[in-house]
Amino acid sequence: MLISVAVPVPTLDLLTYRVPPDVARPLVGARVVVPLGSRVVTGIVVDLDVSSAGMDESEIKPIRRLLDSDGFVPPEVVGLARWTAEYYAAGAGATITAVLPPKARGARASGHKTMRVAAITAAGLEALGAEASRLTSRQLIALELLAGSPHGIPTPQLAAKGSTSDTVARLAARGLISLRHDRIDRDPFNAASFEAPPMDPDRRLTMEQAAALERLGHLAGERTFRVALLHGVTGSGKTELYIRLSTAVRDAGRQVLMLVPEIALTPVTASLFRQAFGAHVAILHSGLSDGERHDEWQRIRRGEITVVVGTRSAVFAPLAHVGLIVVDEEHDGSYKQEESPRYHGRDVAIVRGQREQALVVLASATPSMESYHNAMTGRYERVVLERRVRDRRLPAVTVVDMREEYAAAGPDVVLSRALADAIGTRLEREEQALVLLNRRGFATAVFCRQCAGTLDCPNCSVSLVVHGEGPARRARCHYCNYSVRVPNTCPLCAGPYLEQTGFGTERVEAEIGRAWPTARVARLDRDSVRRKGALASLLQRFRNGEIDVLVGTQMIAKGHDFPRVTLVGVVSADVGLGMADFRASERTFQLLTQVAGRAGRGEQPGEAIIQTLYPDHYSIQLACKQDYVAFYERELAFRRAMRYPPLVAIINTIVRARTFAGAMDDAADIVQRLRDDAEPDGLRVLGPAPAPLGKLRGEYRAQLLVKGSNRKRMRERLLAAIATRPDVQRRVVVDVDPQSVL
Ligand code: ADP
Ligand code: ZN
Numbered sequence: 251m252l253i254s255v256a257v258p259v260p261t262l263d264l265l266t267y268r269v270p271p272d273v274a275r276p277l278v279g280a281r282v283v284v285p286l287g288s289r290v291v292t293g294i295v296v297d298l299d300v301s302s303a304g305m306d307e308s309e310i311k312p313i314r315r316l317l318d319s320d321g322f323v324p325p326e327v328v329g330l331a332r333w334t335a336e337y338y339a340a341g342a343g344a345t346i347t348a349v350l351p352p353k354a355r356g357a358r359a360s361g362h363k364t365m366r367v368a369a370i371t372a373a374g375l376e377a378l379g380a381e382a383s384r385l386t387s388r389q390l391i392a393l394e395l396l397a398g399s400p401h402g403i404p405t406p407q408l409a410a411k412g413s414t415s416d417t418v419a420r421l422a423a424r425g426l427i428s429l430r431h432d433r434i435d436r437d438p439f440n441a442a443s444f445e446a447p448p449m450d451p452d453r454r455l456t457m458e459q460a461a462a463l464e465r466l467g468h469l470a471g472e473r474t475f476r477v478a479l480l481h482g483v484t485g486s487g488k489t490e491l492y493i494r495l496s497t498a499v500r501d502a503g504r505q506v507l508m509l510v511p512e513i514a515l516t517p518v519t520a521s522l523f524r525q526a527f528g529a530h531v532a533i534l535h536s537g538l539s540d541g542e543r544h545d546e547w548q549r550i551r552r553g554e555i556t557v558v559v560g561t562r563s564a565v566f567a568p569l570a571h572v573g574l575i576v577v578d579e580e581h582d583g584s585y586k587q588e589e590s591p592r593y594h595g596r597d598v599a600i601v602r603g604q605r606e607q608a609l610v611v612l613a614s615a616t617p618s619m620e621s622y623h624n625a626m627t628g629r630y631e632r633v634v635l636e637r638r639v640r641d642r643r644l645p646a647v648t649v650v651d652m653r654e655e656y657a658a659a660g661p662d663v664v665l666s667r668a669l670a671d672a673i674g675t676r677l678e679r680e681e682q683a684l685v686l687l688n689r690r691g692f693a694t695a696v697f698c699r700q701c702a703g704t705l706d707c708p709n710c711s712v713s714l715v716v717h718g719e720g721p722a723r724r725a726r727c728h729y730c731n732y733s734v735r736v737p738n739t740c741p742l743c744a745g746p747y748l749e750q751t752g753f754g755t756e757r758v759e760a761e762i763g764r765a766w767p768t769a770r771v772a773r774l775d776r777d778s779v780r781r782k783g784a785l786a787s788l789l790q791r792f793r794n795g796e797i798d799v800l801v802g803t804q805m806i807a808k809g810h811d812f813p814r815v816t817l818v819g820v821v822s823a824d825v826g827l828g829m830a831d832f833r834a835s836e837r838t839f840q841l842l843t844q845v846a847g848r849a850g851r852g853e854q855p856g857e858a859i860i861q862t863l864y865p866d867h868y869s870i871q872l873a874c875k876q877d878y879v880a881f882y883e884r885e886l887a888f889r890r891a892m893r894y895p896p897l898v899a900i901i902n903t904i905v906r907a908r909t910f911a912g913a914m915d916d917a918a919d920i921v922q923r924l925r926d927d928a929e930p931d932g933l934r935v936l937g938p939a940p941a942p943l944g945k946l947r948g949e950y951r952a953q954l955l956v957k958g959s960n961r962k963r964m965r966e967r968l969l970a971a972i973a974t975r976p977d978v979q980r981r982v983v984v985d986v987d988p989q990s991v992l
Contacts, residue, residue: 251275252310254297255284256331256346260590264296264342266305268312279321279328283314290314294323294346296332323349324551324568330602331566339901339965339984340591348591349566351547367432368392368418369402374426388417389426396427404432455494456640459487462633466491467498469631470574470609477600479580479625480613482635483876484847485642485811488613489519492576493526495611496557500527504573504608506557509595511582512808513537513561514785519578520559527556534560534567537782562587562595565602572608575599579808580612580621581840583833586989594987596621615847615878616840619889622882623896638851645818645849645856647874651865652822664753664761669819669859673762676817677769677798681854683817685762685801686845687755688825690775691715694752696725696736700745707732711945716750717777719760730947758821759801766799774802807845813852818845823862823870830942831990832894835869839881842873893934893957895987901956901964902988903972904941906949906981914938916978917952923971924956933958933967942992953991961986 253276254264267284269276276282276295284293302310321328327349335345370378370393377385378393385393392413396403405418421427455463462480469476482488496506510519513535523531532546532555549555551568558567562585565575577585577596585595596612603610612621612630625632638644650666658667665673669685676683693716696705704713707727714725716736726733739746759773772778772788779785785805792800793812800806826838842860850856862870872881890897905920907913917938924935937954944951958964965986972982 251298252300252302253282253295253313254300255282255293255313256296256342257284257286257291257293258343258347258350259286259291260341260344260347262341262343265293266300266302266310268310269316270312273313273316274319276316277318277321278325279323280319281317281322283317285311285314292317294328294350296328296342296346322551324570326570326602326606327566327568329605330598333601333605334591334593334598337961337965338591338593338986339969340593344590348563348587348593351544365432366405367402367430368396368405368408368422368427369430370396371426371428373424374421377424377426386417388413389421392417392421393426402430402432405429453490455490456487456637458635458637459491459639462635463491463494465631465633466495466609466611470495470499471502472609473502473573473607475604475607475610476631477603477610477612477624477629478631478633479617479621480611480633480635481617481622481625481878482613482615483638483644484615484844485638485644485851486615486635487639488578488635489522492578492611492613493523495574495576496523497526499573500556502573504571505555505569507564507567507569507572507575507599507602508557508559509564509575509577509585509599510559510561511579511584512805514789514805515578515808515810516559516561517786518810523557523559530554530556532558532560532567534558534564536561536563562593562598565595565598572602572606574609574611575603576611576613578613581614581616581618582808583837583989586987588989590983592985592988594989597987616843617878619836619882619885620896623886642850643855644876645846645858647846647858647860647876649865649870649874650859650861652861652863655861664758664821665765665819666859666861669821669861670765672817672857672859673799673819674766677766679816680798681816682792682795682797682812682814683799683819684806684812684815684845684848685758685799685819685821686803686806686841687753687758687801687821688803688841689752689754689822690728690756690777690803691717691726691754692719692723692756692760693750694754695750697749697751698740698743698745699747699749701740701743703740703742705734705736705741705748709945709948711943715754717756719756729943755801755803762799762801770796770798772797772800774800774806776803776805779805804841804845807841807848810848811851812848814854815849815851816854816856818849818856818858820845820858820860820862823860824864824867827864827867827869829990829992831992832889832892833990835867835888836885838867839869839873839885842870843876843878846873846876898957898959899961899964900988900991901961901968902985902991903954903956903968904983904985905938905952905954905978906946906983907952908949910940910944910950910952913950913952914940916975916981917954919975920968920971920978920982921954923974924954924967933960933964955991 251269255267280295281292331345331349335342422429499506516533520533532550534546577599580596587593600610624630650668655663655666673683695713705725706713710729716725723736724733725736755775763771791797827834846858849858868884905913905917921935921938934957938952941951941953956964
């Protein structure tokens with residue numbers, strides 16, 4: 251028999267092997283050890299009884315070994331991975347690598363720690379009743395302890411309670427207890443060390459919550475594929491709904507996949523689920539160690555888990571009976587993987603729901619244009635939560651026109667008078683403030699007043715960002731990490747007139763620290779949380795009230811529930827609007843609405859102050875009014891006029907080359923081959939053009955966009971055109987449904 255095997259080598263597609271007659275018939279999802287050139291690797295069986303058509307039979311090598319008599323990866327997940335590889339035009343190798351737990355690629359999953367666990371036997375229970383007088387007092391104590399724990403107690407724990415190994419051995423010898431070796435699963439909850447405040451189990455749902463739960467519960471009960479868009483304002487109590495819905499799904503014998511956009515959100519969410527599901531909750535994300543991920547994966551696969559909480563890759567979790575998939579903050583761009591396979595976790599979740607007849611709940615206060623459009627056209631059910639719990643009001647939002655501030659106080663202003671006053675008031679009242687600026691660093695560019703040159707990255711077409719203050723400050727590239735000490739004279743003209751322009755989070759943090767020297771100010775961005783655990787501890791300190799003002803990038807806008815925050819300030823709301831990206835307005839609207847929603851989630855009402863140079867821009871105006879529907883309609887008109895998603899599908903293609911001309915020529919060649927036969931299909935090709943990020947890590951980049959309505963057709967045409975140039979193929983990045991076209 252011939253089988254198709256996916257091996258975890260990113261550049262390889264499916265490979266064909268022979269199963270020798272003396273080896274059992276493998277199942278889809280089983281691991282096989284196969285020869286690959288001069289190496290031997292472990293792959294996953296993807297297809298059985300494949301044909302040898304077009305192949306030289308004598309070239310097909312036999313597998314070396316079959317490692318599993320069952321499917322190691324559930325066949326549903328293998329199918330999902332195949333779909334992902336095809337839809338996103340990624341290789342089978344790259345995709346299977348994303349699906350497998352770490353280390354499973356080696357031979358037998360090994361390296362498990364074990365511990366000895368004692369459990370009372372039936373004879374032991376009897377002895378406790380009838381023959382208690384024949385037991386020593388120590389034996390009696392041990393047996394009584396064990397009688398209270400029918401699943402057993404690890405022997406170190408017994409020892410800690412005074413039952414020595416001697417007592418345990420004697421009880422075991424008399425058959426009153428049994429001893430077994432249990433695998434110790436490394437518990438990522440310990441590493442995350444986060445405890446959500448306990449939920450009040452008797453809390454009454456609001457009327458809106460109750461209605462939504464009833465509707466969703468009904469859909470989940472149907473056991474058919476459905477997608478519901480849960481459109482609920484920030485603070486409307488969506489998490490509570492996920493947990494109650496999950497309980498119903500569990501009681502019906504099925505399992506739950508709970509996806510969140512950021513690693514930082516997993517501990518809080520998981521800990522809330524743990525209050526309801528105890529140990530039957532697993533965490534899966536790339537921030538876990540290989541060992542932790544491996545253990546969690548195995549626990550899920552063994553069927554011990556009811557709820558998996560994780561980031562996008564958890565969509566491939568080896569659950570066998572998924573009944574509910576929740577995609578929280580479904581609009582979030584982090585669900586898209588920006589390396590091969592370039593899949594969107596939300597969209598793969600929908601396909602998984604379809605394949606497994608599950609309910610998929612997409613939840614957000616600011617749904618993506620795609621999801622809302624699908625709800626409007628009737629493909630998704632729409633469930634709405636318009637009010638915050640306990641009738642808390644959405645924050646009052648004020649817009650500050652920074653052109654007036656600059657006119658009044660000069661071009662160097664970072665905090666407007668209104669924002670500065672509001673921060674001061676919060677400090678006096680001992681309330682907390684969040685200040686958002688979606689740009690890292692101290693200054694965004696170094697500029698020469700003599701020759702007008704800027705300090706640019708030698709590898710990328712961007713200017714370097716200054717980090718730090720004083721003589722030790724460095725200028726760094728946010729794309730390739732190149733960095734230099736900031737020079738005193740211009741490297742181009744040797745003039746002494748270098749100036750820093752623009753500002754980022756570090757500068758805001760410094761300004762607030764200078765204005766209120768006794769305030770406890772901290773910063774949350776990718777630079778400040780590089781160390782493992784730093785993020786969780788920063789969030790915890792803020793929640794504990796050990797920080798007064800938290801300055802940060804969009805990382806502070808996501809999902810967190812901080813009841814004592816009464817002020818949200820946004821410095822430069824327009825940072826994202828300058829991007830040459832069709833989603834720029836949507837992202838700005840989402841970010842502003844989400845971050846404003848962080849204010850006023852506790853007893854005190856909240857306020858948001860938004861500084862901008864474009865107070866009339868619709869994404870800023872409508873975010874201030876928190877008017878999602880008006881934004882959607884306005885933005886949809888733009889997308890329709892420009893032929894962008896969700897009204898057409900696009901595939902972004904980047905061709906990389908050592909020279910600019912080389913990249914453009916190769917891209918032009920692919921465009922030509924596409925145009926030769928593309929137009930009749932209603933498929934449009936744009937380009938070639940220099941990519942907005944024209945140079946990245948030393949390579950020049952040209953771009954072409956394919957637009958149309960039939961993705962399968964678009965993909966096939968594009969891949970066929972690329973295949974005519976094998977020399978270019980390796981230098982092409984194909985991105986189906988791109989999040990950004992930079
Ligand atoms: P969302 O995810 O919709 O922004 P959360 O789920 O974080 O909102 O809920 C906001 C806060 O309201 C949380 O502190 C939550 O514990 C609380 N909450 C949720 N439901 C209720 C309810 N029915 N009554 C009182 N408080 C609630
Ligand atoms: Zn660079």
